[in-house]
Amino acid sequence: MKKNKNQNVAALKAASFEYSKLFSKLGVTHFFSTRAGGVSDGLYSELNLGEYCGDNPDCVRVNRELVCSAVGAKRLFVPREIHESEICEIDSSFLSLSEIDVRERLLKYDALITNVKGICIGVTTADCVPLLLFDKENNAAAAVHAGWRGVVKEIATKTIRKMSERYGSVPSNIYAVTGPAIGADVFEVGDEVIAEFEKAFSVHEMEQIKYGYRNDKVTLNLQKSLEIQLVNCNIPPCNIETNINCTYSSTRYFSARRDGLKSGRAVSAIMLR
Numbered sequence: 001m002k003k004n005k006n007q008n009v010a011a012l013k014a015a016s017f018e019y020s021k022l023f024s025k026l027g028v029t030h031f032f033s034t035r036a037g038g039v040s041d042g043l044y045s046e047l048n049l050g051e052y053c054g055d056n057p058d059c060v061r062v063n064r065e066l067v068c069s070a071v072g073a074k075r076l077f078v079p080r081e082i083h084e085s086e087i088c089e090i091d092s093s094f095l096s097l098s099e100i101d102v103r104e105r106l107l108k109y110d111a112l113i114t115n116v117k118g119i120c121i122g123v124t125t126a127d128c129v130p131l132l133l134f135d136k137e138n139n140a141a142a143a144v145h146a147g148w149r150g151v152v153k154e155i156a157t158k159t160i161r162k163m164s165e166r167y168g169s170v171p172s173n174i175y176a177v178t179g180p181a182i183g184a185d186v187f188e189v190g191d192e193v194i195a196e197f198e199k200a201f202s203v204h205e206m207e208q209i210k211y212g213y214r215n216d217k218v219t220l221n222l223q224k225s226l227e228i229q230l231v232n233c234n235i236p237p238c239n240i241e242t243n244i245n246c247t248y249s250s251t252r253y254f255s256a257r258r259d260g261l262k263s264g265r266a267v268s269a270i271m272l273r
Contacts, residue, residue: 020177032179043263050265073120079109122269130179130268183246184211184221
């Protein structure tokens, strides 16, 4: 375990987080974490925030405490994503649960939604696309984990629908930003993945999603596929910001495809004020 807590909080504020220009302009508290500024070692170095990837639990706990201190959050909620399309609402009844029950409840979700101020909701990623949603009119938010399975299972669409049901959110009032994820030039997929995408997207849409070839395999633009779904949900294109940074190509980020599953995870999170 490296450094002390005060040093790491300062490091987080200085260099460890990346931000969306769109959300920053709106005054939305959010962040996309990188590898820098935490206390973990090896393939988890330094700011691993994933609890289920093999890191020392004490390091993960300290790293999460550092994040909460840096953003001024009372609590940070992150699910154990399972590449499905289930959504959990963080509301007053959820907040009344014990820590053990909270941990148990968060074992099977790929998206969190809330309208509670002062708590931070996020998702862990290490190549999949992190998506943050903000409803300015109803002061509601969501954090979504969108790997290729989540995309074809329409996790973003289902989350927007859930926000509409719970908070009265209207897509035209929702702002959406994505964080760093695996780039279109290196996201190689097999025929079975392409087949799933072809079921979920039109021929015209697939022309935009299929990017090229690498090692005799098709590469897909995961960010573009998510952007298409957001527009199809009637979120205005001007309300969408797509991140262009590639987790696989830059060691600034964690990448499970590059480093293996036993490596660190970033958190992308949003907090209502």
